[in-house]
Each structure stands twice: as structure tokens, then as C-alpha cells.
Amino acid sequence: MSAELDGDHLHVLVTGEVDMATADTMLQTALREPAAGVTLDLRAVTFFDSAAIHAVVRLAQRVPGRLAVLPSRQVARVLEISGLGEQDWLRRE
8 A cells, every 4th residue: 555645636546455454544544634625545445344344434525526546356346236336436437
């Protein structure tokens, strides 16, 4: 997991598995810098559980209107099943 601040926009790159052991780290990484916008790049995530879903929902609540989530196919599927597939922060390519 890495984060890069580009001007007033924070880009967080997450790879591998996001589960109860890593979800809070993902959330804290995304909140560590004050930013006008946050991109959570999950395109390299292979596993995404309920703790990860909760972390993304919490992040969306903490930065309303300023979050963009780029999902992998697996993450998009989990969010769809969870009823979050139409959220305005979810970006599909």
C-alpha cells in the first residue's frame, strides 16, 4: 500500500488482499493527509472482505464528494453484491 500527494489530491494504491487485518491501514492511509480529493486505486486488489467494504464506506463518509474508487473486477463484484455498485464514488473504466 502506498500513498502519494499530488498537489491537493491524494492517490492511494492498494494491492493484494484487503481484509480485517489490512482494512484499517487502508483507511488510515487514505486519511493521513488533508486533501481536496482522494483516489483509492483498488485495481490490483485480489481479495476484498466485509471489513474492506466497511473501510471504504467510512472513507466515503469522511470525505464526502471527494472520493474516487477505482475497483478491480473482484472488488467491483463484491461492491455490486453488497448493494454499493451505484455509489457516486465508484468509478468504472
